[in-house]
Amino acid sequence: xxxxxxxxxxxxxxxxxxxxxxxxxxxxxxxxxxxxxxxxxxxxxxxxxxxxxxxxxxxxxxxxxxxxxxxxxxxxxxxxxxxxxxxxxxxxxxxxxxxxxxxxxxxxxxxxxxxxxxxxxxxxxxxxxxxxxxxxxxxxxxxxxxxxxxxxxxxxxxxxxxxxxxxxxxxxxxxxxxxxxxxxxxxxxxxxxxxxxxxxxxxxxxxxxxxxxxxxxxxxxxxxxxxxxxxxxxxxx
Amino acid sequence: xxxxxxxxxxxxxxxxxxxxxxxxxxxxxxxxxxxxxxxxxxxxxxxxxxxxxxxxxxxxxxxxxxxxxxxxxxxxxxxxxxxxxxxxxxxxxxxxxxxxxxxxxxxxxxxxxxxxxxxxxxxxxxxxxxxxxxxxxxxxxxxxxxxxxxxxxxxxxxxxxxxxxxxxxxxxxxxxxxxxxxxxxxxxxxxxxxxxxxxxxxxxxxxxxxxxxxxxxxxxxxxxxxxxxxxxxxxxx
Numbered sequence: 001x002x003x004x005x006x007x008x009x010x011x012x013x014x015x016x017x018x019x020x021x022x023x024x025x026x027x028x029x030x031x032x033x034x035x036x037x038x039x040x041x042x043x044x045x046x047x048x049x050x051x052x053x054x055x056x057x058x059x060x061x062x063x064x065x066x067x068x069x070x071x072x073x074x075x076x077x078x079x080x081x082x083x084x085x086x087x088x089x090x091x092x093x094x095x096x097x098x099x100x101x102x103x104x105x106x107x108x109x110x111x112x113x114x115x116x117x118x119x120x121x122x123x124x125x126x127x128x129x130x131x132x133x134x135x136x137x138x139x140x141x142x143x144x145x146x147x148x149x150x151x152x153x154x155x156x157x158x159x160x161x162x163x164x165x166x167x168x169x170x171x172x173x174x175x176x177x178x179x180x181x182x183x184x185x186x187x188x189x190x191x192x193x194x195x196x197x198x199x200x201x202x203x204x205x206x207x208x209x210x211x212x213x214x215x216x217x218x219x220x221x222x223x224x225x226x227x228x229x230x231x232x233x234x235x236x237x
Numbered sequence: 238x239x240x241x242x243x244x245x246x247x248x249x250x251x252x253x254x255x256x257x258x259x260x261x262x263x264x265x266x267x268x269x270x271x272x273x274x275x276x277x278x279x280x281x282x283x284x285x286x287x288x289x290x291x292x293x294x295x296x297x298x299x300x301x302x303x304x305x306x307x308x309x310x311x312x313x314x315x316x317x318x319x320x321x322x323x324x325x326x327x328x329x330x331x332x333x334x335x336x337x338x339x340x341x342x343x344x345x346x347x348x349x350x351x352x353x354x355x356x357x358x359x360x361x362x363x364x365x366x367x368x369x370x371x372x373x374x375x376x377x378x379x380x381x382x383x384x385x386x387x388x389x390x391x392x393x394x395x396x397x398x399x400x401x402x403x404x405x406x407x408x409x410x411x412x413x414x415x416x417x418x419x420x421x422x423x424x425x426x427x428x429x430x431x432x433x434x435x436x437x438x439x440x441x442x443x444x445x446x447x448x449x450x451x452x453x454x455x456x457x458x459x460x461x462x463x464x465x466x467x468x469x470x471x472x473x474x
Binding site: 089090091092093094095096097098099100101103104107108164165166168169172173175176177178179182184 | 326327328329330331332333334335336337338339340341344345401402403405406409410412413414415416419421
C-alpha cells in the first residue's frame with residue numbers, strides 16, 4: 001500500500017502539541033488499522049488550508065484521492081476502505097453501539113471534561129487562534145473562560161460522577177471493546193488524552209480504578225499516546 | 238430442545254402486570270434467541286420462592302438443571318449456552334460494548350426514569366409488598382415517595398436531557414444495534430417498558446424522535462412488549 005495519506009491535526013503554538021480529542025481518535029484508528037499517515041499541524045484559524053474539504057474543522061484525512069472529514073465519518077471510511085486490516089468495530093452491531101459511545105462522549109463526557117480544562121487552553125494556543133477560541137467557547141458555554149476556571153473544583157467533581165458507567169464497565173473488563181481496544185476505546189480515551197496534553201489537572205483521583213484503563217490506553221499501539229508531547233504548563237494551585 | 242425453562246418475574250397485585258425492567262430484558266433476550274419459557278409471577282417479598290438461587294431478586298431463570306440470576310449474567314448464559322441461536326451481541330466487542338450500555342442504563346437512565354414513575358408504583362403492588370417497596374426506595378433516594386412525586390415535572394425534564402445520546406444515536410440508525418435490535422436495545426427499551434406498564438406518565442414528549450424507536454421496539458418480536466398488560470391507573474394531572 002503506497003497510497004499517500006495526510007492527517008490535518010489541531011496544534012498549539014508549539015506545533016508538536018496536538019491536543020484535539022477528535023484528531024486523537026483518528027490517530028488511534030490509523031494505528032489500529034496499521035496505516036501510516038503524515039500529519040499536518042493546523043490551527044483553528046487556518047481555514048484556507050482545509051477549504052478543499054468543504055468545511056472548516058479538523059480532523060481532515062487525505063487518503064490518496066479521497067478527502068474525508070468528521071471523525072465518525074473518517075472511522076467509517078477507514079473500516080469500509082480497509083476491510084482486510086484489523087476491524088475498528090468487530091461487527092456491524094459493534095459499529096452501531098460505538099455510535100452511542102460517540103454520541104455520549106460528544107454530548108456528555110466532552111462537555112464535562114471541557115469545563116475542567118478549557119481555561120488552560122488559551123495559554124497553549126498560537127496567538128492568532130486565541131480570540132477565535134475565546135469567542136467561540138464563551139458563546140458555547142454561556143460563560144467567560146475565567147468564570148469556568150473559577151468553578152474548576154465543582155466541574156471536576158461533576159466529571160467524576162459522569163464517568164461512573166466507564167468506571168464500572170472498565171473494572172469488569174480491560175477495554176470498552178473487551179480484551180483489546182477498538183474504536184470505542186479510541187473515542188473515549190481521546191477525551192482523557194486531550195486533558196492530559198492540554199492541562200496540568202488530573203481528571204482522575206489517584207485511586208480511581210479508571211486509571212488502570214488509562215494506563216492500558218497509554219501503552220496501546222506501542223505507546224502512541226504516551227509518547228505525545230504535552231503542553232508545558234505550570235501546575236495550577 | 239425440550240428443556241424446561243422457567244422465568245421468575247416481578248408482578249404487581251395483578252399478576253399479569255409485569256413491570257420490572259430487568260425481567261423485561263430477559264423476556265426480550267429469550268424471544269431474540271427463539272426460546273420459550275414459562276413465567277412465574279413473583280412479588281418483592283416472596284424471598285422463599287427463589288431461595289435456591291442464593292439471592293433475593295428477580296429475574297431468576299431456571300433452564301433445565303441450571304439456575305441463573307442477575308439479568309446480565311442470564312444474558313451471557315443464554316449467549317454461551319445457545320450459540321446456534323441468533324446472537325444477543327453480534328461479536329465479542331459488541332458484547333463488551335453492551336456492558337457499557339448496561340452500566341449506563343443502571344446508573345444513569347434507570348434512576349432518572351425512577352424519579353418520574355416511582356410514586357405511581359405502590360398503587361399497583363400487592364399489598365404485602367408495599368412496606369418493603371416504600372422503605373427500600375425511600376432509603377435509596379433519600380426522599381419520601383410523595384416528595385419524589387411532587388418533583389415529577391423537574392424529574393421529567395431531567396430525564397429528557399439524560400436521553401439525548403439515545404435520541405441522537407437512534408435518529409441516525411433504527412436500533413442501538415443497527416438494522417435490527419439486540420441485547421443493547423433490550424437493556425435500554427426495558428426501562429421505557431417499565432414506565433409504560435407501571436405509570437400513566439409519558440416519558441417522551443409527543444414530538445420526541447426517540448418515540449419512533451420505542452414504536453419499533455413495541456413491534457419487535459411479534460409485538461411482545463406491546464401485548465403486555467399495563468397497570469390500570471388514572472391519568473395524573
